[in-house]
Amino acid sequence: MNPLDEISFTRLLWFVPFLLAIHNVEEAPFMEKWSRELPLPIHPAVSTRQFVWAVTLLTVAGFAITYFGINTTKQPIGVWAVLEIQMIMLVNAIAPHLVVSLRFQKYNPGVVTALFLNIPFSVYLFQRAMQVGLMSWGIFWVLLSIAPFATVTIILVSLQFGKRVSRN
Numbered sequence: 762m763n764p765l766d767e768i769s770f771t772r773l774l775w776f777v778p779f780l781l782a783i784h785n786v787e788e789a790p791f792m793e794k795w796s797r798e799l800p801l802p803i804h805p806a807v808s809t810r811q812f813v814w815a816v817t818l819l820t821v822a823g824f825a826i827t828y829f830g831i832n833t834t835k836q837p838i839g840v841w842a843v844l845e846i847q848m849i850m851l852v853n854a855i856a857p858h859l860v861v862s863l864r865f866q867k868y869n870p871g872v873v874t875a876l877f878l879n880i881p882f883s884v885y886l887f888q889r890a891m892q893v894g895l896m897s898w899g900i901f902w903v904l905l906s907i908a909p910f911a912t913v914t915i916i917l918v919s920l921q922f923g924k925r926v927s928r929n
Contacts, residue, residue, distance in 0.1 A: 765885060770893050771831055773886065774843045778823035780882055781850060784874040785816035791870035800865070804857070807920060808927060815923030819915065840895050844886070845904050849915070851883035852908040
């Protein structure tokens with residue numbers, strides 16, 4: 762039996778922003794060096810300060826979306842918003858983290874939490890959401906289709922935010 766089975770689904774949703782925060786903490790100290798040393802321009806070069814501001818914004822947004830998604834609506838759309846965050850984390854775990862690690866045969870910031878926390882938790886959370894009737898396969902595919910575009914948009918917007926804030 763999985764120990765997570767003992768946790769209510771609502772409480773389980775709170776793992777989403779906490780895992781996001783842990784993932785961001787793994788990425789932040791190493792992103793500047795890694796982004797400048799990439800042999801291919803797949804990620805814009807960023808300063809540590811810029812990246813920390815960017816992931817701080819994302820982390821705060823993750824907690825806010827989770828809070829409002831769970832507490833302010835009785836409709837499933839609030840839960841779907843939280844599930845979308847985790848879907849974005851799943852997509853992010855695969856591309857770029859897993860793909861880049863395999864392609865360049867080296868560590869990239871965030872790959873450890875992506876592989877050992879975010880992928881397994883995503884699988885569990887989506888199965889659990891289906892078991893409790895808050896997600897169907899149709900909703901799963903909708904969330905998955907949104908995730909790649911949301912990922913790119915969120916990265917670009919948050920890095921721009923980080924760039925502006927870190928200049929001041």
